[in-house]
Amino acid sequence: MKQQVLKALANPARIFYVPYSLAVINFAVQFIIFIVFFVLGLLFYGFNSSISPLYFLISVCIVHMILAFFSKKEPQLGQIISSKIQLFIKKIPGRLAA
Numbered sequence: 001m002k003q004q005v006l007k008a009l010a011n012p013a014r015i016f017y018v019p020y021s022l023a024v025i026n027f028a029v030q031f032i033i034f035i036v037f038f039v040l041g042l043l044f045y046g047f048n049s050s051i052s053p054l055y056f057l058i059s060v061c062i063v064h065m066i067l068a069f070f071s072k073k074e075p076q077l078g079q080i081i082s083s084k085i086q087l088f089i090k091k092i093p094g095r096l097a098a
Helices: 002-010 020-049 053-073 076-089
Strands: none
Touching: 020 053, 020 076, 053 076
């Protein structure tokens, strides 16, 4: 029984070699950035703007590959980042959140 618990903690759920939480956060942030740029392009240039969804897909793939590279070195990267975000939300000073 202990082996199953340790295995679940050591191998978090992954989407294409990236921890699930990081993959979802990556897609959400990239999508919000794309929407902001798309709306700004429509406001400034109208329908003649050159912003394409292809740029969004390429940037998502590139960032996903970078996350896969770093998460291979540190398998618990998703938990580390989510715990740091929780400390930031709770406004715990940086010197205590080491």
